[in-house]
Amino acid sequence: MDETLPVIVVGGGFAGVKTATQLGRKGIDVLLIDKNNYHQFQPLLYQVATAQIGVSEVARPFRAIFRRSNRVRVVTAEVTAIDPAGRSVTTSDGATYRARILVLAAGAVPNFFDTPGAEEFAHPLYSVIDAVSLGANLTSLLDHADKETAGDVNIVVIGGGPTGVETAGAIAENVKFVLPSYFSSGLAARCHVYLVDMVPTVLNAFSEKSQSYARKRLVKVGVRLQLGVGVTEVSADAVTLADGTVLPSRIVVWAGGLKAGAVLASSGLAHGRGGRIDVQPDLTARDFEGVYVLGDAANMTDTTGAHLPQLGSVAQQSGKWAARNIHADLTGGKREPFRYFDKGYMAMIGRGAAVAEIGRKRVQIQGPLAFAAWLGVHAALLSGGRQKIGALISWIEDFVSHERSQVIVGPPE
Template sequence: MEQTYQVIVVGAGFAGLTAARKLGRKGVRVLLIDANNYHQFQPLLYQVATSQIGVSAIARPIRSVFRRLRSVRVLTAEVAAVDAANGTVTTLEGDTFQAQVLVIAAGAVPNFFNTPGAEELAFPLYSVTDATRLGARLTQLLDQADRESGGSVDVVVIGGGPTGVETAGAMMENVKYVVSKYFSPELAARCHVHLVDMIPNVMNAFSAKSQEYTKERLEKIGVQLHLGVGVTEVRPDGVALADGAFIPGRVVVWAGGLKAGKIITDSGIPQGKGGRIDVHPDLTAPEFDGVYVLGDAANITDSTGAKLPQLGSVAQQAGKWAAKNIYADLTGGERQPFKYLDKGYMGMIGRGAAVAEIGRQRVQLQGPLAFVAWLLVHLALLSGFQQKVRALFSWLNGYITHSPAQVVVGRPD
């Protein structure tokens, strides 16, 4: 049975959640659809995987966000298809919904670039499920290594961007503090973390100064860097590199990039780089005036025409701006081109170490000051008071006592 709404929002990530909330506050009848019944804070997934914070610190029930906004209906369902031409969304259960305006903010999926073995064997880090699965695997292997004479756990992280750097740094510090303290210094000494990227630098979007600081800090805490060389195959026991080398690793983490998912590729909307949609300045899709595409599903440009990065701050601002334009659509107003407030970049390397390039002028911070700035910004961005409190307590406990914040009870597939 077809049901009609003023606006349908597909995806409850940063962009979709923000757009739905802004529209709901104006009384617009919105249907928000997501496969999960929670909103996840993606920038901290690596901390869930490394037991620095618990799932409840980064996942907030979507219905709790909209409990006072009666014009917004939250539906937990997996979207099977989006028909941009007819403004309809169909779920796997076969239900079809129609809207005056569609908002596609369905996120992205890992891009393995057709690397043999990567999709089957590597652990991506893009969802709560990914994070808990990786954490369970690490726990299983550490327990196994503790039982074995001479046992060890080697981890290979593929991708030298913020996700890869933050993951590698957190895992190495877990070896240094948690494995050494709760298992044995001998086991810790046998565990290694490798970071691989085909680009010769880490944090490629950052300045040369930030890149150099990041590299030096990673090496100082013990991460082994393999830069300027690509991965040709992921195997059960490690990864093969383009220069003929082989890195042993019982866990391979894939932080090598994202691409648009099936909802976008099958929508009928022309695609751009990474399979994402090159949206117009007002955030609408080409050839489909009543369809907005936001977040990791879109290639968004600033006022100069430069493509904006796939960041949470971009997604949130785009969601807010799209809501203004959609309200104008519904009330006879005029759309405005998206104006992005550049807040800069940040990346955590480890305890007391981070890099930050703040604002359009890129004010550069490294070390403890950047570390504090990173904590404060991410604390502010977390959705919900309870999530903020849980994250703050976990950080204080972890950074002061070096104790894990959560117990991993699941088992990997």
């Protein structure tokens, strides 16, 4: 394509969608490029994998999001090369697109930290496809295990951050409350969920009070904690720990961290922690005028210089702020440094149980109140009305009856 577009946004996650939406409202033409034709709500993928909500609650087509905007055009294609100096991208079908402003919000990929066997045998949980694959394998495992008369059925979750804690808690609740209703009475007693992390606690970014509550709640629901020891190898039927412990496993879930994708690694942009791109206070890339990097692809800081976490709220706010700066770029205005409004942290540990540390002062709540806050915040963040209503109905049904009415379709790996 010879035409130079006003703005290209690579990636349709929280940051990319927010940037495109805000610019479209300001009357600026935007080309959004993503390998999928839908936006996915990553914080709830573990609930798709455990049949608490359906795919339609976490995935919304881009064309539905932008159907009322004649300023945002969507191209479904995978970006395979980035030229920050020329502010252009090339896609897998050989097309090249150039723009005055290039926004890179391509997200991240699972970081297996070169752990032998992890990429081959562990299930990541970063996309809808990952969630459906994990769900199909969990369902298949339980169907087959129900035919057995003996033998443990171990599921190992690696990573004690919010994703690992929420996933382990959800699977353990299924084992404790759902299996006795759907399978023979003996299966639940043979199923065990392990949570493994190299640090000696869960939810490392949270306070000690929140960590203590999370550990107690996980143990109460049946999760077996293996903390303070790293993973040295993942095989088809076991996880080996640094102290020599071998955990036999039927399924392994990897929630051990993220890193920037290969297309960013080869872009020529300055890399920092996690392979992500270090950005300036105004969210632009160093040494490349007119290039912004947002969301999980970027290492962003607040006004004090502190690094910001890879959270949906950070990504959304950076997208909105970037749109303001881009509008200034295109209209002769002045960019401003990103000012992040800290909403705090949350993690659900199971039915009626969560931890929340709200705001910059980290007001701490646990239990049912935190659970209600978690539900409200995540419902508000979901993209569309259909998604919000569907999730709320599923959550109410789960809270009242532990019913799992969602169907996971797909062959196990």
